Amino acid sequence: xxxxxxxxxxxxxxxxxxxxxxxxxxxxxxxxxxxxxxxxxxxxxxxxxxxxxxxxxxxxxxxxxxxxxxxxxxxxxxxxxxxxxxxxxxxxxxxxxxxxxxxxxxxxxxxxxxxxxxxxxxxxxxxxxxxxxxxxxxxxxxxxxxxxxxxxxxxxxxxxxxxxxxxxxxxxxxxxxxxxxxxxxxxxxxxxxxxxxxxxxxxxxxxxxxxxxxxxxxxxxxxxxxxxxxxxxxxxxxxxxxxxxxxxxxxxxxxxxxxxxxxxxxxxxxxxxxxxxxxxxxxxxxxxxxxxxxxxxxxxxxxxxxxxxxxxxxxxxxxxxxxxxxx
Amino acid sequence: xxxxxxxxxxxxxxxxxxxxxxxxxxxxxxxxxxxxxxxxxxxxxxxxxxxxxxxxxxxxxxxxxxxxxxxxxxxxxxxxxxxxxxxxxxxxxxxxxxxxxxxxxxxxxxxxxxxxxxxxxxxxxxxxxxxxxxxxxxxxxxxxxxxxxxxxxxxxxxxxxxxxxxxxxxxxxxxxxxxxxxxxxxxxxxxxxxxxxxxxxxxxxxxxxxxxxxxxxxxxxxxxxxxxxxxxxxxxxxxxxxxxxxxxxxxxxxxxxxxxxxxxxxxxxxxxxxxxxxxxxxxxxxxxxxxxxxxxxxxxxxxxxxxxxxxxxxxxxxxxxxxxxxxxxxxxxxxxxxxxxxxxxxxxxxxxxxxxxxxxxxxxxxxxxxxxxxxxxxxxxxxxxxxxxxxxxxxxxxxxxxxxxxxxxxxxxxxxxxxxxxxxxxxxxxxxxxxxxxxxxxxxxxxxxxxxxxxxxxxxxxxxxxxxxxxxxxxxxxxxxxxxxxxxxxxxxxxxxxxx
Numbered sequence: 089x090x091x092x093x094x095x096x097x098x099x100x101x102x103x104x105x106x107x108x109x110x111x112x113x114x115x116x117x118x119x120x121x122x123x124x125x126x127x128x129x130x131x132x133x134x135x136x137x138x139x140x141x142x143x144x145x146x147x148x149x150x151x152x153x154x155x156x157x158x159x160x161x162x163x164x165x166x167x168x169x170x171x172x173x174x175x176x177x178x179x180x181x182x183x184x185x186x187x188x189x190x191x192x193x194x195x196x197x198x199x200x201x202x203x204x205x206x207x208x209x210x211x212x213x214x215x216x217x218x219x220x221x222x223x224x225x226x227x228x229x230x231x232x233x234x235x236x237x238x239x240x241x242x243x244x245x246x247x248x249x250x251x252x253x254x255x256x257x258x259x260x261x262x263x264x265x266x267x268x269x270x271x272x273x274x275x276x277x278x279x280x281x282x283x284x285x286x287x288x289x290x291x292x293x294x295x296x297x298x299x300x301x302x303x304x305x306x307x308x309x310x311x312x313x314x315x316x317x318x319x320x321x322x323x324x325x326x327x328x329x330x331x332x333x334x335x336x337x338x339x340x341x342x343x344x345x346x347x348x349x350x351x352x353x354x355x356x357x358x359x360x361x362x363x364x365x366x367x368x369x370x371x372x373x374x375x376x377x378x379x380x381x382x383x384x385x386x387x388x389x390x391x392x393x394x395x396x397x398x399x400x401x402x403x404x405x406x407x408x409x410x411x412x413x414x415x
Numbered sequence: 416x417x418x419x420x421x422x423x424x425x426x427x428x429x430x431x432x433x434x435x436x437x438x439x440x441x442x443x444x445x446x447x448x449x450x451x452x453x454x455x456x457x458x459x460x461x462x463x464x465x466x467x468x469x470x471x472x473x474x475x476x477x478x479x480x481x482x483x484x485x486x487x488x489x490x491x492x493x494x495x496x497x498x499x500x501x502x503x504x505x506x507x508x509x510x511x512x513x514x515x516x517x518x519x520x521x522x523x524x525x526x527x528x529x530x531x532x533x534x535x536x537x538x539x540x541x542x543x544x545x546x547x548x549x550x551x552x553x554x555x556x557x558x559x560x561x562x563x564x565x566x567x568x569x570x571x572x573x574x575x576x577x578x579x580x581x582x583x584x585x586x587x588x589x590x591x592x593x594x595x596x597x598x599x600x601x602x603x604x605x606x607x608x609x610x611x612x613x614x615x616x617x618x619x620x621x622x623x624x625x626x627x628x629x630x631x632x633x634x635x636x637x638x639x640x641x642x643x644x645x646x647x648x649x650x651x652x653x654x655x656x657x658x659x660x661x662x663x664x665x666x667x668x669x670x671x672x673x674x675x676x677x678x679x680x681x682x683x684x685x686x687x688x689x690x691x692x693x694x695x696x697x698x699x700x701x702x703x704x705x706x707x708x709x710x711x712x713x714x715x716x717x718x719x720x721x722x723x724x725x726x727x728x729x730x731x732x733x734x735x736x737x738x739x740x741x742x743x744x745x746x747x748x749x750x751x752x753x754x755x756x757x758x759x760x761x762x763x764x765x766x767x768x769x770x771x772x773x774x775x776x777x778x779x780x781x782x783x784x785x786x787x788x789x790x791x792x793x794x795x796x797x798x799x800x801x802x803x804x805x806x807x808x809x810x811x812x813x814x815x816x817x818x819x820x821x822x823x824x825x826x827x828x829x830x831x832x833x834x835x836x837x838x839x840x841x842x843x844x845x846x847x848x849x850x851x852x853x854x855x856x857x858x859x860x861x862x863x864x865x866x867x868x869x870x871x872x873x874x875x876x877x878x879x880x881x882x883x884x885x886x887x888x889x890x891x892x893x894x895x896x897x898x899x900x901x902x903x904x905x906x907x908x909x910x911x912x913x914x915x
Binding site: 160 | 465556611617685740747748749750752754755760865875
């Protein structure tokens with residue numbers, strides 16, 4: 089057992105060494121001097137993890153130090169944020185925040201204040217959600233679906249993952265914006281949502297492209313609309329919900345890098361520079377697009393404004409849906 | 416014919432020196448983490464996933480899959496030898512595996528376990544090769560109402576797991592159902608019984624519960640009994656591993672039934688090897704002519720859950736590879752691994768990436784054969800473990816349990832919970848309350864609740880789907896039949912005397 093662990097450790101170190109070797113130029117006392125740890129509040133294999141790992145390689149080369157991804161999954165990113173806050177405020181420990189962080193703010197009793205204890209570095213990835221239907225029902229546009237919802241006294245049955253997720257709240261928002269009766273049915277995972285749609289037990293599923301790419305590409309399910317303010321580059325023929333008759337229905341997810349509040353300005357500036365640069369690289373753009381995600385950096389201020397706006401936006405949706413008490 | 420050609424293509428991929436090497440690495444790591452209590456396949460695969468980003472996708476998948484099914488082989492070892500399960504599914508193997516060890520039959524138990532695992536795995540691979548797309552379609556046809564009925568049957572059938580008074584077993588099952596309520600309610604998003612502890616928002620960790628109830632409780636029982644167990648027959652000759660003719664007769668049937676049941680449960684998304692192992696054990700006990708032997712070293716009590724859990728993990732690949740619908744968390748992690756390489760599992764995987772699909776399938780055979788070769792000679796070595804003085808062995812096992820439980824969620828709360836459950840399990844076992852029904856209640860409870868509520872939500876509040884759907888109706892009828900039979904037996908006979 090010990091041997092396995094040691095082997096794994098060796099392997100990890102070798103990889104780290106290989107990554108660092110290729111561009112170990114920073115030696116004149118400048119940041120960074122050693123590998124940078126990025127904490128992901130989700131398990132390996134998810135959207136946040138995959139995008140960070142894809143960008144992480146290039147980011148490591150740009151900064152001259154390897155990026156080490158550490159997964160700390162668990163309720164609302166609480167464990168991840170606490171790990172982050174327990175590390176030194178030197179810029180060598182970073183965290184991925186997401187639109188989910190903005191939701192968790194209203195959901196959990198937190199022992200920290202995300203606005204005070206962390207400082208923004210840059211956005212990294214932007215994505216939308218997809219409204220999907222089963223092809224056997226003959227519905228091909230969002231207008232048709234809305235019409236069906238109005239005709240049916242029981243309304244639409246919408247499948248999403250667990251309450252409090254971006255997907256689930258987007259369904260609540262959809263219900264409110266469309267003004268039609270609907271029942272939201274919760275499933276544990278995205279594949280469960282897909283199965284429900286394949287089985288034709290729901291009228292609509294709302295999830296991210298990455299999660300259901302196989303089924304969409306394989307034409308098992310039909311995308312009616314995307315929730316972003318612009319069309320998704322991976323699905324150029326699919327209109328936005330705003331184009332299809334729901335002008336105010338816009339949901340955009342994002343992943344961003346944050347540091348601790350005490351990290352010096354020059355370190356944040358250097359990190360921001362590197363991330364913005366990496367997000368522009370053609371290979372990063374290309375790999376992200378395959379996943380239905382847009383790679384785009386931002387100024388620290390821009391992403392912070394986004395976080396604050398999303399906290400308010402989702403709190404309002406949750407209060408309306410009766411998921412949390414109004415504060 | 417076409418299948419055979421595809422298979423040939425698969426073997427040409429799986430038998431390259433590189434593929435063999437990664438398959439070997441995978442199954443070896445799998446066996447080792449399987450043997451170690453607490454550290455399971457999910458943790459290990461999550462840990463190894465980033466390493467595969469730098470590998471050829473086929474090699475990466477072969478290695479990860481090897482860890483997954485390799486862990487099922489290894490996880491029964493500690494169950495049989497120490498009554499400490501290597502992973503949650505292997506908790507079932509403790510029920511009869513450990514009594515066999517106490518009877519000096521550890522070598523036989525390990526031997527039949529390995530063979531049963533091999534048969535279970537191979538059976539599911541055959542299904543995967545010849546019927547994968549068809550079976551996947553059948554599997555996703557099971558609706559929420561059907562899941563509810565199947566899980567209810569499993570719960571009813573298994574209510575008399577292991578030895579002991581049936582009423583006490585039932586009590587423990589209810590406690591398990593209650594523990595399963597802890598966490599976020601799937602329908603309303605409200606926290607239930609989390610007592611303000613954020614770590615409980617995702618529910619109680621199955622690994623913490625299993626390791627506490629079985630591992631820690633067993634160690635406490637041994638330490639407080641005053642006399643530490645001295646296990647004789649630490650020398651294992653080849654002969655002591657060979658089961659008798661009588662053993663073999665009971666072996667084949669139970670193994671076959673375990674493989675079929677395990678494959679069925681495994682291909683249903685959302686279930687997994689733990690449920691497969693419990694169901695096949697309960698089934699085997701129900702149909703046995705000598706149910707009183709179960710819990711006291713019945714060989715079927717070891718072979719049926721072991722063949723079932725291996726069949727289940729192998730069958731879990733059927734919906735994952737053909738529909739892109741992963742059956743459980745481990746499969747989801749593997750799909751993430753493929754996505755990084757720009758490969759999307761789904762219906763087009765077989766046509767677009769045929770070499771990958773058939774290569775992985777062929778590697779399952781290779782891996783299972785490697786595991787057989789790896790495990791049989793090691794049996795003697797494992798049994799030697801028993802000759803280590805208990806006072807030296809148990810602190811090491813405790814430490815491993817702590818590391819294993821912690822590594823699942825990197826959560827210290829889980830470690831504390833493990834010891835709370837350990838203490839509770841120890842006290843309860845002392846008074847004749849068995850742990851296995853609690854674990855089963857915990858695993859099935861959330862599934863039953865979730866699917867019942869979902870079925871009713873989908874039907875707009877009507878209970879009709881439960882009796883209108885043929886699958887659901889059949890399973891509900893079987894459940895009623897079992898209950899009626901039990902009631903009838905009770906009326907006719909004096910209640911079964913509790914076995915201490």
